Amino acid sequence: MFVASNVVLILIVLLYNIFIEICDVEIHHVYIQDDALEQIFRDKTVVQLSDLHIWSPGKREKRVIELVTQLNPDIIFLTGDYVPWKGKYKPALDFLSRLRAKVGVWAVMGDYDYSNSRKSCLFCHKEGTGIFTKSHTVHFLRDSSELVRLPEGSFQLAGINGKEPDGEDVKKTLSSLKGDSPAIILCHNPLLFDSIPKNYRVLMLAGDTHGGQIPLPAWFFRILGYEKNARYNQGLFQDGNKMLFVSRGIGWSHLPIRILRKPEVAVLHFVQ
Numbered sequence: 001m002f003v004a005s006n007v008v009l010i011l012i013v014l015l016y017n018i019f020i021e022i023c024d025v026e027i028h029h030v031y032i033q034d035d036a037l038e039q040i041f042r043d044k045t046v047v048q049l050s051d052l053h054i055w056s057p058g059k060r061e062k063r064v065i066e067l068v069t070q071l072n073p074d075i076i077f078l079t080g081d082y083v084p085w086k087g088k089y090k091p092a093l094d095f096l097s098r099l100r101a102k103v104g105v106w107a108v109m110g111d112y113d114y115s116n117s118r119k120s121c122l123f124c125h126k127e128g129t130g131i132f133t134k135s136h137t138v139h140f141l142r143d144s145s146e147l148v149r150l151p152e153g154s155f156q157l158a159g160i161n162g163k164e165p166d167g168e169d170v171k172k173t174l175s176s177l178k179g180d181s182p183a184i185i186l187c188h189n190p191l192l193f194d195s196i197p198k199n200y201r202v203l204m205l206a207g208d209t210h211g212g213q214i215p216l217p218a219w220f221f222r223i224l225g226y227e228k229n230a231r232y233n234q235g236l237f238q239d240g241n242k243m244l245f246v247s248r249g250i251g252w253s254h255l256p257i258r259i260l261r262k263p264e265v266a267v268l269h270f271v272q
Contacts, residue, residue: 021258023060027067028264030236030245032203036182037270040153044074047101048266050188050207051081051249053112054091060263061091064250065098067265076101078138079207079247080110080188082123087112089119096123096136103150105138108159110188110208112253141186143169145176153181160187167195174200190232190246198240205268209233211248211261234261 047068054061068076076099082092099105107123114120124140126133141159148157158173170192177183183202187193190206211234212221221229237244250263 021262022252022256023058023063023263025060025063025067025250025263025265027071028247028266029269030266031269031271032236032243032245033272034182034203034243034270035272036153036201037155037184037203038272040150040155040182041074041268041270042152044103044150044152045071046075046077046268046270047071047073048077048079048205048245048247048268049250050079050247050266051110051210051251051253052092052095053081053084053087053249053251053253054095055084055087056091057094060250061095064263064265065095068099071265071267072102074102076105077184077186077205078105078107079186079205080108081112081207081249081251081253082110083112083115085112085253086115089116089122093122093135096138099136099138103148105136106157106159106186107138107140108142108161108186108188109140143173145173145183147179147181156181156183158183158185160185160192167192170195177202189228190244191228193232193237193239193242193244196242198242201241202243204242204244205247206232206244207247207249209246209248210252210258213252213255213257213261214259215261 083089143161145156145158147154156177160173161169185202185204187204187206188208193204209229212229218230232246234246234248247266248261248264
């Protein structure tokens with residue numbers, strides 16, 4: 001009787017998460033203490049989306065668009081993995097075409113986006129050409145940076161590809177940051193946070209972990225080979241002057257399960 005009741009309970013939890021919680025997208029308000037960024041973004045709505053892993057447009061994707069539209073963001077930051085592994089790219093491109101922000105939408109790609117290297121070019125260019133796509137207004141950053149000027153001040157925005165295991169792409173991107181303007185770095189893999197020197201006053205936004213999809217202790221993630229989850233599973237981290245926020249993202253990988261790890265649209269608030 002005891003075993004049977006536990007089996008039923010497990011089945012109920014799994015069914016709840018597969019059919020309900022995995023689509024129950026929530027808004028996650030994140031408060032980041034940084035005087036310089038607070039001056040710039042005081043009256044701005046800044047949204048981060050990550051790890052969409054879109055198989056086909058569905059209930060979850062529709063809900064994300066609804067929430068983002070209601071938020072009416074000034075800026076949207078995207079931190080990679082818009083497609084499933086070797087999956088179709090059109091659903092993700094269609095989703096990106098529906099994103100709107102008053103100032104702009106910036107993004108980096110994740111490892112899944114490069115799973116079909118030729119198709120990954122579609123994020124930036126028309127198929128078979130070197131002409132920039134007009135199917136969306138997302139600006140992809142690849143180991144590069146730019147200065148974004150707003151009426152309240154300017155900030156440096158960089159994107160790290162994260163394909164070099166030795167952190168060379170991090171060094172290249174950091175070297176492109178100039179002047180005293182505060183810096184935000186978009187990067188899919190949170191482990192590259194360790195490649196940034198502690199004295200750099202930067203905020204890195206990342207994803208990739210999905211918050212683990214289910215709650216497990218750090219040591220268990222490490223045994224499974226998921227160092228990123230063991231160290232930077234979700235949330236806000238600080239090391240010296242540098243800070244990192246890891247979103248648990250929208251979609252899933254491997255198994256369609258999320259237990260106590262709801263999909264999230266992160267709204268970033270900067271405070272003094």
